[in-house]
Amino acid sequence: METPIGIICNSEIKTLEMKHLLIIISTLVLLSACNETFKVKKTYSTVPDLFPDYIGVTIPCNIAPLNFKVNEDYSKIDVVLETKNESIHVQHNDFANFPIDPWRELLNANKGDSIQVKVSIKKENDWYAYQPFSIYVSDDAIDDYLAYRLIAPGYEVYSKMGIYQRSLQDFKQDAIYENTLVQGSCVNCHSFRMGSAKDMSMHIRGKQGGTVLLTDNKMEVLKTKTVETLSKFVYPYWHPSGNYMAYTLNDTHQVFHSSSNKRVEVFDNASDVIVYDIAKNEIIKCDALMSDSVFETFPSFSPDGKTLYFCSAKTEIMPVEYTKVKYNLCSISFDPQNGTFGTKVDTLFKASNIGKSVTFPRPSPDGKYVMFTLVDYGNFSIWHKEADLFLLDTETNKVTAIDAANSDDTESYHSWSSDSRWFVFSSRRLNGLYTRPYIAHLNADGIVGKPFLLPQKDINHYDDLLFSYNIPEFITEKVNIDIPKLEAQLKGEGKQVRVRN
Amino acid sequence: MKITTLSISNNKAISASLFLVPGLLIFLFYLFAFPYHLFLKEQIRLFVFSPDYLLSYLNKPASLAVFIGDFLTQFFYLKGAGSLLITTFFYIHWWLFYKVLKEFFSKNYLLLVIAFVPALIEVLMHYHIDYSLANSASITIGCLLYVATTSIKKETIKHFIVPFIIIIGYWAIGGMVVFYIFLTLIRSIRIQPFKLIYSLIHIVLFIAIPLLTRPYYLIPIKEAYLYPFNNFTYALPLITLSFVIVTSVLTKKFTPGSRFSLVVSILVMFTFILVDPPNFNREKVLSLSCEGYFGRWDKVLNLSSSYKLNNKLASYYTNIALSKYESLPEKLLEFYQPFTESLFLPLGRNSGWLNILSSNDAYYQIGDMNLTQHSAHLGLIFSPYNRSSRMVKRLAETNMVIGEEEAAMKYLHMLEKTLFHHKWAQKRIDMIQNPELLSNDILEKQSFLPQSDTLRKGEDNVTGLRLLVESNPKNRSALDYLLCHHLLSKNLNSFKTDFEKYFRFNRQLPRLYGEALLIILYQQKATKEEISKFFIQSSLMNEFIKYTDEYSLANGQRTGLSNRFKNSYWFYYHFAQQRQK
DSSP states (O other), rough: OOOOOOOOOOGGGGGHHHHHHHHHHHHHHHHHHHHOOEEEEEEEESSOOSSOTTTBBBTTTTTOOOOOOOOOOOEEEEEEEEESOOOEEEEEEEBBOOOOOHHHHHHHHHHTEEEEEEEEEETTTEEOOOOOEEEOOSSOEEEEEEEEEEEEEESOSSEEEHHHHHHHHSSOOEEEEEESTTTTEEEEEEEETTTTTEEEEEEESSSSEEEEEETTTTTEEEOOOOOSSSEEEEEEEEESSSSEEEEEEEEEEEEESSSOOOOOEEEEEEEEOOOOOOOEEEOOOOOGSSSTTEEEEEEEEEETTTEEEEEEEEETTTTTTGOOOEEEEEEEEEETTEEEEEEEEEEEOOGGGTTTTEEEEEOOOTTTEEEEEEESSOGGGGTTTTOEEEEEEEETTTEEEETTTTOOOOOEEEEEEEESSEEEEEEEESSSSOOOEEEEEBBBTBBBBEEEEEOOSSHHHHHHSEEEEEEEEESSHHHHOEEEHHHHHHSSOOOEEEEEO | HHHHHHHHHHHHHHHHHHHEEEEEEEHHHHIIIIIHHHHHHHTTTTOOEEEOHGGGGGSSHHHHHHHHHHHHGGGGGGGTTHHHHHHHHHHHHHHHHHHHHHHOEEEEEEEEHHHHEEEEEEHHHHSSSSOOOOHHHHHHHHHHHHHHHOOOHHHHHHHHHHHHHHHHHHHHHGGHHHHHHHHHHHHHHOOOOOGGGHHHHHHHHHHHHHHHHHHHTOOHHHHHHHHHSSSGGGGGHHHHHHHHHHHHHTOOOOOOOOHHHHHHHHHHHHHHHHSOOOOHHHHHHHHHHHHHHTTHHHHHHHHHHHHHHHHHHHHHHHHHHHHTOHHHHHHHGGGGGGGGGGGGGOTTTTHHHHHHHHHHHHHHHTTTTHHHHHHHHHHHHTTTTSSOOOHHHHHHHHHHTOOOOOOOOHHHHHHHHHSSSHHHHHHHHHHHGGGOOHHHHHHHHHHSSSSSEEEEOOOOOHHHHHHHOOOOOOOHHHHHHHHHHHHTTTTTHHHHHHHHHHHHSOOOOOHHHHHHHHHHHHTTOOHHHHHHHTOOHHHHHHHHHHHHHHHHTTTOOOGSSSSSGGHHHHHHHHOOOOOOO
């Protein structure tokens, strides 16, 4: 059975606005000018095996084109994106590379609907077609940028790394900071207040180091080690008001597994959680978050700023009993007016009861959920193959696995978009070694769509990149750091934080 | 008439010889005296033919020069190709410097000699491990831009074009564009002094462009002006050339009569050679490293035996080679051993990238795949350009051993897109797709994988070695590394414990272990029965008695001991001391 496929013309095209019409016609003319018309020799009974796997994914209406290839040898690929009213037809030698303007038009015109994707490939001189598949275009737009650190998966590396921001509407990536700027430095733990690019925290470690705090674009470099506290500031989380930041203080160590299916373990010999009052430059301590018999870590504030979530585990002899360390998801009330804590710690999810451990609790901005990672033990979930994502419903306290997003490999760090409809998470599912950012949709009913790999202009990008995507965070606009000013501040004394009496 | 013809042809022959001999000498020098530096330069780079990868060259200034440099450096993989490229660049620079000088001096043969000196200095720079072909390419492009500019007849057009060349030039050749500006400035001074305003604009442009683009490139100020040169010394060829030109301008001697310049530039060259001569010791060390990488471990042993170097890295590769041939304990003390650092290179912020790059090799040899991978990742990222074909190969192999095929394929697919490693990659891809094709090396390493899991610190090599030996008693490399580690750290108690636990007498007791055991047994005042358990040869026991006699007679002084004991563990135990760092 041979099916003719050529340039797509649809009679309903006249219903489109004139602007759309012109763009589409001109694009079709341009794109199809060199397209080969062909007859399909055989139609497979299956959908194609794609890289990245975009079959059945839910995407934002403003995402960059989802370029892809078929995991087979071929000399040409022909793809038709078809909707009720319009279509895009591309034909390339290596991978399907969609032009950005028609792609945007297509998505905008089909919000809340789906796109049919018809893929054919040319092998030798014959064309083969696959069963079509759908991509669902959500009404929900995604935040404009994604910030992440690119770091080699060498655990202790500081030679070359950087924090970058990538426009999600196209493929442009800019560096926010690269450690080439200050030789021998390491940069980590970037954090934004509710996705705002004007309020950012990151640590620069090294001789000229400090915690860089950007509050409403005003930059300060903090010296955060005090005699009364365990360490410098480590894992951050912004208070929604922008007046406070929660940080952990950790005595962290790194060890290696001997077994080949596990690589590295990072553990705390001690850890505390504190809140930093930005205006007063004071560390606010709380006994319930600084217990010697408990490891406290991974703080995060609820969207109303009145609750501090954190992970808590009974201390064990480290590293001998490292597998016994199981973190539970806890919370404590916080008064933003006075910067004081409540007295009672609530355990929201006692993971230790089921022999598991919680990391990275992240409340959704609408306050409905807390997403976290669940592992067998410890808190360094990024190197745990069993690490999966879970949701806690804040009304019912019910915990459910996000099956649609989880894989057989690691799913670890995650963050919410500003409208709570999208979340990004790092996963090692591609090759078990390099983390890559996946984005998934969560609708109003709490149903999670199939996640999609952050699209790239060149689909070989992930194959050729020797860095992992670390700590992906949505931001609503572009971060602008005054580099000469940052350098000057790093060379200066820095602002020494104090502990509140 | 005949005599005249003969004399002309003789002159031509002499000229041709004078022209060809330096190139031949340069070619031969890098081919025979310095090949391993060039091999290593290829190993610490990776040039992948992929659009995304190639676009990454735009992330730093001098994109074009670095691109060309990296593209050409991959040919260093072939023996002789590196020498040929350096020689070619020598002739290109010689010609270009001559063309530049011609702008300032009247044409004369002496100009060729003057141009020869900085061209030769540039050639000498290549004996530095971190001097790259990107630097050569940036010099070439810089001079070409200048020559092209001077070919424009209309001065007004020239004045308008030069700023564009400077802007594009910074993108193309980075800080080297300053040399281009310098030449145009000097030319203005000489030809049109009243048009100096243009030169001032050019200088302002040069000062401004790195400063303005620095926030995009995210590099410190010094680097912004020097890139791709990572060391001010590497600009010496251009400084020399500039000096010749400046002195001619200052002295207003625009003829090659300014022999003073020539003399000074030759002096600069010789001073450079004297102050920073070729490091032949490092070449020897690199020969061991590279031959090991090529899998020619017999050559490593032969070379090391002939070198007799007192160098940690040399001993490190020698020990791996000895372990390959199962003769580590037999020959360990025939070579310089700076305690355990010749078994495992310490990793830290001050280790130096060459040590970090090399540190995975010992772990791979003993079968410790987690630390091999960790070290290879560090080697990759700490190599000067954060890209290394050698490390990517090692990472691919390691993931093949541990069965992480997807990760292995990632590296192999990268290597498939290279000019000289694609066959290597294809062979491994075939192995993954057809496990019956797996090499003996991979299969052996797979048999070494630990069966149980425990945690250890990266620097705790002893725990790692014990686990490997326990998991597979046939892992002789790990056993010998473990026992030699104890001996080199003079930890005789641990040696005895692990020897008794893991050593099987199905192999002959190595002399080194016997010597160590005799010290322990002597200290423990062991009985004959106890000694007999270790199957120590009687001749060795007799030697031990002689050694102790000599040691007593010499009152514990090393000078009083016979040379025949210099390679014994007894001598090491008594006299080896760690150097103060």
